[in-house]
Amino acid sequence: MNKAQAKTRIQKRNVAIIAEAALEVFSAHGFRGATVDQIAKEAGLSKPNLLYYFPSKEAIHSHLMASLMDIWLDPLRELDADGEPLGEILGYVRRKLELSRNHPRESRLFANEIVQGAPRMQAMLEGELKELVDEKAAVIRGWMDTSRLLPADPHHLIFSIWSLTQHYADFDVQVRAVLGPEVPDPFPAAGSYLETLFTRLLKA
Template sequence: MAKPATRIQQKNQTAIMDAGLEVFSKYGFRGATLDQVAEAAGLSKPNLLYYFPSKDAIYTALLARLLENWLEPLHAMDDAGDPVEELLAYAQRKLVMSRDYPRESRLFANEIIQGAPHIKDVLAGELRDLVTDKSAVIARWIKAGKLRPVDPVHLIFSIWSLTQHYADFDVQVRAILGTADPFDDAAAHIDTTFRRMLTPGP
């Protein structure tokens, strides 16, 4: 049985993961170097390699943690809840993640732009299965007259696009809005947009 990590080891591992997130989200996997990660972590390169044997190992660990967190909001959508409110709550959870975890969102976006070489199996497996399951739930809600007719999968894509935009295009958004915090009004806009789209007519 492996010994539990000491406090210093835990601190260094956390520093490496945080530094890796900063560097990879800024430069992508191809553009990032171990020297950059080590410098950002405040460690020597040999010390970093004691904890992670390669750049790929750090990046893979970051993606694994990211995907677990990224899928949770969709998992949390309650099949037995009010359909409109459940979908609105999902959209708001995704928006909060863009606000609180912008580097993670950009890391994910960079991976996708590069063709998802490290997570293609997850996208075509776990993520696809989850979207298929939740799309079936949305389809049942539509059939029951609880939602306006929409394409369930493209609805989920729309929620991703509208919420993750605030993290992935943060520089553009803030350049246009100036000193205004984009998240102050984004939540209300997203609520209004999807509520109008999904609420059944009289």
């Protein structure tokens, strides 16, 4: 192990530590409410050490959002044009719900950015996200045009899946307050409900 290799591993580790700390701070306070000092404290690093890796709060946020976009798009990328249509839609619903279960902070961070008008990720929304959604909407429209699914607007179908699955991350406190302590995990019932909902909407 030479020094250059060790330094590279340390750098990668510290970047990961900073990203994890930033996710915690940004998801709790939003971009405007977060500070470099808060992120450095959460990361257990000095502010100068953090600024060695990222020159500004904006740079940290950009790094985090680029990583988040990959996490966000992967479930939709898996929708297979050659698969069984209803099964593919329900599989996408399950993957998005699982994303809300496993990555609630990422979901809240994404929601905060959108609510603020997406000033730091507009290019990603209009580029990579739009291209993928348009591609998969065309696949869904093809299934509907050949009567393999009941007709619906494909783009609004995708929006509905986002809304109904991400709700369980973005409004977790509200969901758990309403369901009460007798329902410690809302996700199994949510999955069954959403599967029934989209089956009834789309099954030909």
